[in-house]
Amino acid sequence: MRTLIGIAALCLALPGWAGPEEDLAALRDFYAGRFPDIELSAHKDGAYALDEAKREQWLEMEEFPPYEIAVDDGAELFDQALADGSAYSDCLGDAAPAVKDRYPYFDKDRGEVITLEMALNECRTAAGEEPLGWDSEELAALVAFIAMESRGKLMAVTVPDDPGALSAYEAGKQFYYQRRGQLNFACSSCHLQSVGMMLRAERLSATIGHATHWPVYRGKWQRVGVLHRRFQECNSQVRAESFEMQSPEYRNLEYFLSYMNNGMELNGPASRK
Amino acid sequence: MNMTAKLPFVLAALLMLGLSLTTFADTSAEVERVLAQAEATLERARESGNAWTSTGKLIAAARQADSEAEALELAQRALLTARRALEQQRREQGAWQARVPS
Numbered sequence: 572m573r574t575l576i577g578i579a580a581l582c583l584a585l586p587g588w589a590g591p592e593e594d595l596a597a598l599r600d601f602y603a604g605r606f607p608d609i610e611l612s613a614h615k616d617g618a619y620a621l622d623e624a625k626r627e628q629w630l631e632m633e634e635f636p637p638y639e640i641a642v643d644d645g646a647e648l649f650d651q652a653l654a655d656g657s658a659y660s661d662c663l664g665d666a667a668p669a670v671k672d673r674y675p676y677f678d679k680d681r682g683e684v685i686t687l688e689m690a691l692n693e694c695r696t697a698a699g700e701e702p703l704g705w706d707s708e709e710l711a712a713l714v715a716f717i718a719m720e721s722r723g724k725l726m727a728v729t730v731p732d733d734p735g736a737l738s739a740y741e742a743g744k745q746f747y748y749q750r751r752g753q754l755n756f757a758c759s760s761c762h763l764q765s766v767g768m769m770l771r772a773e774r775l776s777a778t779i780g781h782a783t784h785w786p787v788y789r790g791k792w793q794r795v796g797v798l799h800r801r802f803q804e805c806n807s808q809v810r811a812e813s814f815e816m817q818s819p820e821y822r823n824l825e826y827f828l829s830y831m832n833n834g835m836e837l838n839g840p841a842s843r844k
Numbered sequence: 845m846n847m848t849a850k851l852p853f854v855l856a857a858l859l860m861l862g863l864s865l866t867t868f869a870d871t872s873a874e875v876e877r878v879l880a881q882a883e884a885t886l887e888r889a890r891e892s893g894n895a896w897t898s899t900g901k902l903i904a905a906a907r908q909a910d911s912e913a914e915a916l917e918l919a920q921r922a923l924l925t926a927r928r929a930l931e932q933q934r935r936e937q938g939a940w941q942a943r944v945p946s
Contacts, residue, residue: 589946601945748940750932753896753925759943812895820893 614780645716653698662694671721718839743827752811
């Protein structure tokens with residue numbers, strides 16, 4: 572009996588077994604300790620919070636933001652009536668279009684994580700429209716407009732006391748910390764273990780700022796793209812086969828990552844190299 | 845040299861040709877066997893959610909190889925990467941928790 576109690580106590584004490592609140596507190600402590608001179612809230616700017624020279628270049632780029640056209644396109648799309656005459660604002664609730672802070676969330680009835688992209692496509696299909704491609708410029712533009720309208724709000728993702736929600740959160744957490752691909756990297760290998768260091772010419776950013784600024788105009792993409800596109804890119808960079816955009820794996824990862832960004836200011840869309 | 849004198853040389857040449865064809869057929873069968881193993885292992889890695897992009901590329905390269913020897917080497921490398929992906933997945937089930945800050 573004492574052995575069983577001992578094993579149970581050991582399991583509880585193991586890192587990785589903590590709940591969402593403890594995980595968030597521990598992560599914030601980690602970055603506060605690693606970068607004592609940088610306010611935690613500054614990490615919303617990613618690597619530009621850690622590298623003054625790159626920050627100056629980025630701020631100059633932001634004077635004429637490359638995502639501006641996507642925001643305008645998104646505003647136009649958002650205001651267009653859907654096939655049945657309804658509008659996105661009817662479907663997304665009273666706060667629309669400033670609803671980025673409400674996503675992702677766990678839907679207890681459906682037993683899955685719902686992202687903003689999913690919600691937008693469900694608005695469309697409910698109104699008799701075809702869904703947009705997950706990687707389409709139209710969907711990215713809609714999200715860019717909603718992100719712009721939601722700027723200044725704080726990330727406030729909840730993990731309800733529900734086995735399904737906790738399971739989705741844990742799956743996302745495991746994904747983040749699990750090594751994968753031929754290069755044997757986890758997300759945390761770059762963004763925790765090596766945060767602040769250089770990977771080739773890039774400064775590695777902190778986890779607590781990764782979900783605040785999407786969608787992003789990336790110079791590499793020459794367009795605005797969504798978070799799951801970046802997940803795919805990260806996976807393939809370490810030679811791991813990526814998952815489909817909006818797959819349960821990536822939605823759970825987004826859920827965990829967004830929870831780890833709770834309390835951070837939403838500042839999307841953004842530009843990155 | 846008359847035909848009788850040439851006969852041993854002709855027989856030897858035919859024997860060598862036969863042997864090399866047999867070797868070629870054996871190698872070809874071996875490539876297919878290893879490729880089938882690599883593909884099955886890759887599928888298992890995909891099902892586990894942890895396949896490597898290198899495996900698929902090596903399988904494709906093996907199918908396009910110029911020689912049987914090259915194809916066999918690439919197929920063996922494909923199989924090795926697929927097995928390592930599965931091993932990584934198994935190992936990580938007990939390793940990832942240690943990376944979570946606490």
